[in-house]
Every structure is written in C-alpha cells, then in structure tokens.
Amino acid sequence: MSAQEKVIVFDTTLRDGEQAAGTRLGVREKLELATQLARLGVDVIEAGFPISSPQDFEAVKLISQEITTATICALSRAVEKDIDSAGTALKKAKKSRIHTGLGISDIHIASKFKDDKYGKTLEAKKEKAIDMGIKAVKRAKQYTDDVEFYCEDSGRADKDYLYRVVEAVIDAGATTVNIPDTTGYAIPQQFGQLIANIIANVPNAKKAIISVHCHDDLGMSVANTLAGVAAGARQIECTINGIGERAGNASLEEAVMAIKTRRDFFGLDTRINAKELYRTSRMVAEMLAMSVPPNKAIVGANAFAHSSGIHVDGFLKNPLTYEIIRPEDVGSPKSAVVLTARTGRHGLKHRLTELGYEVSDVELETIYQRFLHIADKKTEVFDEDVAALVNDEIRTIEHIFELEYLHVACGTGTLPTASVKIKIKGKSEPQTAAACGDGPIDAAYEAIRIATGLSPKLDNYSIKAVTGGKEALGEATVKILDEKGVRFTGRGISTDIIEASAKAYVDAINRMTATNKK
Numbered sequence: 001m002s003a004q005e006k007v008i009v010f011d012t013t014l015r016d017g018e019q020a021a022g023t024r025l026g027v028r029e030k031l032e033l034a035t036q037l038a039r040l041g042v043d044v045i046e047a048g049f050p051i052s053s054p055q056d057f058e059a060v061k062l063i064s065q066e067i068t069t070a071t072i073c074a075l076s077r078a079v080e081k082d083i084d085s086a087g088t089a090l091k092k093a094k095k096s097r098i099h100t101g102l103g104i105s106d107i108h109i110a111s112k113f114k115d116d117k118y119g120k121t122l123e124a125k126k127e128k129a130i131d132m133g134i135k136a137v138k139r140a141k142q143y144t145d146d147v148e149f150y151c152e153d154s155g156r157a158d159k160d161y162l163y164r165v166v167e168a169v170i171d172a173g174a175t176t177v178n179i180p181d182t183t184g185y186a187i188p189q190q191f192g193q194l195i196a197n198i199i200a201n202v203p204n205a206k207k208a209i210i211s212v213h214c215h216d217d218l219g220m221s222v223a224n225t226l227a228g229v230a231a232g233a234r235q236i237e238c239t240i241n242g243i244g245e246r247a248g249n250a251s252l253e254e255a256v257m258a259i260k261t262r263r264d265f266f267g268l269d270t271r272i273n274a275k276e277l278y279r280t281s282r283m284v285a286e287m288l289a290m291s292v293p294p295n296k297a298i299v300g301a302n303a304f305a306h307s308s309g310i311h312v313d314g315f316l317k318n319p320l321t322y323e324i325i326r327p328e329d330v331g332s333p334k335s336a337v338v339l340t341a342r343t344g345r346h347g348l349k350h351r352l353t354e355l356g357y358e359v360s361d362v363e364l365e366t367i368y369q370r371f372l373h374i375a376d377k378k379t380e381v382f383d384e385d386v387a388a389l390v391n392d393e394i395r396t397i398e399h400i401f402e403l404e405y406l407h408v409a410c411g412t413g414t415l416p417t418a419s420v421k422i423k424i425k426g427k428s429e430p431q432t433a434a435a436c437g438d439g440p441i442d443a444a445y446e447a448i449r450i451a452t453g454l455s456p457k458l459d460n461y462s463i464k465a466v467t468g469g470k471e472a473l474g475e476a477t478v479k480i481l482d483e484k485g486v487r488f489t490g491r492g493i494s495t496d497i498i499e500a501s502a503k504a505y506v507d508a509i510n511r512m513t514a515t516n517k518k
C-alpha cells in the first residue's frame with residue numbers, strides 16, 4: 001500500500017475515551033488495552049495526557065516501554081511544562097509522538113487568552129497564539145521528530161487565520177496537523193470542504209498528514225471522518241465503540257470497516273486487522289463498564305442477526321443477500337437467525353435441523369403453529385424452547401422411570417447423602433438406592449444411576465429461576481450423552497432446586513431410554 005493509499009489509524013480510546021467513561025482504568029489495565037490495540041494494528045496509540053495526573057504519566061511511561069509495534073502518543077497543551085512532561089513520559093518509546101496544540105477559533109482565543117499579557121486586542125491575541133503554537137512544536141521537536149499539532153475548534157475558526165496557523169506549525173516542524181470537530185457541530189459535506197480547502201490553500205500542506213478528529217454530538221462523527229478522508233485527510237482519530245467526551249468520538253470499527261467495505265469508493269486502506277475488532281470492542285466494553293448497544297454497527301449483538309421472514313429466507317439461501325460484511329471478518333460470532341414471530345417456516349426448519357431434529361412437513365406445521373403462539377408471548381424464542389416444543393409435541397415419550405421419593409441430607413461438616421425410590425414401568429416394586437457425593441445433587445444423581453441401572457455421561461447442567469420472589473420456581477436443565485455420544489436434554493421444575501435437578505436427570509434418562517428402545 002503506498003503512502004497515498006494508506007489511512008493512518010490513530011486510536012484515542014485511552015485518552016479521549018477513558019477521560020469520559022464513568023470508570024477510571026488502572027495503569028496495568030491501560031497497558032492490557034494498549035497491547036490489544038497494538039494487536040488490532042492501530043498505527044498510533046494516544047496513551048494519555050501525562051501532565052494531567054501522576055497516574056496518566058505512569059500509564060504513558062509504562063505503555064512506552066512495553067509496546068513497540070505502534071507509535072505511542074501523549075497529549076499536551078501548547079505549554080512548556082505539558083510538553084516536557086509528555087516528552088519525559090515517552091522517553092523509552094521506540095516510536096513516540098507528542099500531540100500539542102491550542103484553540104484557534106475567535107471564541108476560544110478571546111475566552112482562553114483573556115489576560116492582557118496575550119495582547120490587548122483580539123488581533124494581537126491571535127498573533128500571540130500563532131507564536132505559542134510555533135514555540136510548542138519546536139519544544140516538542142526536542143523530544144521527538146514526530147509532532148502532531150491540533151487546531152482546536154477549527155470548524156468555527158476564521159478560515160484565513162486557520163490556513164495561517166496550519167502553515168506556521170508545519171514550517172515549525174509539525175508532521176501531522178489535526179483538524180478536530182471538537183464540538184461535533186460539523187456536517188459531512190461542509191467538513192469535507194474544510195479539509196479540501198486546507199489542502200488547497202495552505203502552501204506547505206503536502207508536507208504534513210492532515211488528520212480528522214470528530215465528535216458525535218449530532219451522530220455524524222463517522223460520516224464527518226469519512227468526508228474528511230474523501231477530501232484528502234490521511235489520519236483518522238477514533239475510539240473503540242465510539243466512546244469519548246459527551247456523545248463520544250468517531251467509532252474506530254465503523255470508520256475502518258467503511259473504508260474497507262467501500263474500497264470501491266475510497267480506494268484506500270488501513271493496517272487494521274479487522275478480525276480483532278470484536279474482541280477489542282468486548283474488552284473496552286467490559287473494562288470501562290460501558291456496554292455496547294445491541295444495534296451498534298459492526299460489533300453490536302444484533303449486527304449480524306436476522307429475524308424477518310423475508311430476510312431469513314434470503315440469508316439462508318445466500319448470506320450476501322442481506323449481509324455486506326461477514327461476521328467472521330470482524331471476529332464476531334457467526335451470523336444468527338433470531339427466532340421471532342416473523343421468522344417463518346423456513347427459518348424454523350433450519351434451526352430444527354441445526355439442533356438435530358428431522359421433522360416431516362406435517363410435523364413442521366404443527367410445531368410452527370405452537371411456535372407462533374410462544375413467539376407472540378416471548379419476543380425471542382430460544383433453542384431450548386424449540387427443543388421443548390419438539391419433545392412435547394412430536395416426540396411424546398413414554399416415562400419408564402418415575403421419581404417417587406427423594407431425600408437428601410447435607411450441611412456443613414456432613415457427607416452429602418441421597419436416597420431415592422424410582423418407580424419402573426412394568427415392575428410392581430420401586431427400586432431404592434442410596435449414595436454419597438461431592439454435593440447434594442451429585443449424591444442424588446449417583447443414587448438415580450444405581451436405581452435405574454444406567455450411567456449416562458453428564459454433559460451439562462444448569463439451573464435458573466423461572467419466577468421471582470420467595471416462591472421462585474427453579475428450572476433445571478440437564479444434558480446427558482449416551483454411549484454413542486448422542487445428547488439428550490431433560491428438564492425439571494420445582495421450588496426445591498435439588499428436586500428440580502433430580503427430576504431433570506430422570507427426564508433426560510427417560511428420553512434416552514425411549515429413543516434407544518426404538
């Protein structure tokens with residue numbers, strides 16, 4: 001990929017992202033996240049704002065020592081002590097960058113440089129700001145060749161003044177100039193035009209990379225970022241899951257996948273290993289306790305879920321009918337057909353086959369009618385529900401074993417012991433058995449195995465509350481494997497979870513026996 005075709009990905013999850021999240025990350029956690037960002041293939045990791053806190057300083061220092069594949073960047077204002085702090089924190093980095101700058105709109109200059117020492121008139125203050133920018137770049141250059149300058153609030157700045165600032169900082173040695181839409185006010189066409197104008201009107205613009213840093217206050221951060229890229233920007237500043245100040249920053253996964261998926265339009269590329277996107281997104285969501293909305297593009301839980309009958313039918317015939325990205329391309333779990341009332345017979349049949357059920361057309365129709373009934377009440381129908389439907393409706397099984405009596409003794413310092421009485425079809429006397437185990441359920445299962453004379457392998461066991469409150473019902477689900485490795489699922493419901501568990505086990509054994517008898 002030539003330099004002209006490459007878009008540099010600058011990740012600011014650890015700086016702009018973390019500063020806005022409700023949770024602060026520890027130094028070690030920041031390193032862990034930086035390691036994942038490097039694995040994802042981001043070109044620049046903005047690791048923090050060293051002057052802002054000792055912890056930020058430490059994090060930048062540690063990440064600089066440990067991460068060698070990406071450029072490590074530290075933020076600073078155009079103030080000597082900030083730049084020195086950033087330079088010191090970055091000292092050990094293999095590739096380092098200082099990101100410095102100042103506000104350049106009239107409103108920023110007038111409000112931030114109120115003091116007469118910056119000049120008496122707005123015009124004088126604006127000249128002083130250019131001067132400060134040049135000095136900051138030169139100071140940063142003492143620490144690293146790679147210096148980025150941000151022109152805060154560029155979108156509202158006087159155009160000719162903006163061009164003069166960009167020219168001056170590039171002359172002073174800035175290798176990247178960041179044009180942020182700090183307040184998330186821009187509109188894509190207008191923002192793209194701003195970037196195009198800078199490139200056309202600043203004589204030395206080609207000597208530096210123009211970067212875009214967009215915020216999502218109007219939900220247009222990614223659109224603005226892409227408009228900037230289309231106009232000639234070659235660095236995008238983004239965060240994982242779009243976290244950041246207020247409504248957040250441009251989402252890295254969305255911007256990167258737009259460039260990748262629409263290569264026909266942009267003709268550009270990034271170094272991102274897209275297969276790491278999903279994993280990185282999960283890590284950020286968990287670490288910062290900011291969950292990803294299910295409908296979020298690229299990484300949301302529903303990003304590859306299909307539910308309407310027409311979509312499901314088309315998707316099953318050929319995924320490309322309704323998917324422009326394959327989930328595996330971004331490391332996301334396989335596409336899912338979510339079963340809802342609108343799924344249709346084809347979708348239901350497909351799921352039944354996946355679950356191992358072969359049903360006739362007549363059976364399918366019966367199951368489908370029952371399915372619709374459940375789907376209307378439940379919004380989403382899970383695999384367990386489908387399995388239960390088939391088992392109840394179509395495969396009514398003969399109950400050979402019936403749990404007649406169960407007694408369990410357990411407690412601190414006692415050996416859990418269970419005794420059971422199991423009624424066996426065709427025999428007049430129930431079978432009794434007693435056993436010990438690691439816990440009450442283990443003991444009960446052992447006693448059931450002795451009483452039935454069957455010992456299927458326990459594959460999976462789970463228990464959940466069906467209803468809330470003190471009278472809550474527990475529903476146990478047990479999966480067992482027969483000697484051929486075929487799986488059978490049993491269910492049991494009771495207000496006593498040990499009884500529910502024992503019933504589920506006996507139910508599974510009944511299903512296994514009934515099937516293997518045929």
Ligand code: MN
Pocket residue numbers: 016182213215245
């Ligand atoms: Mn920002």
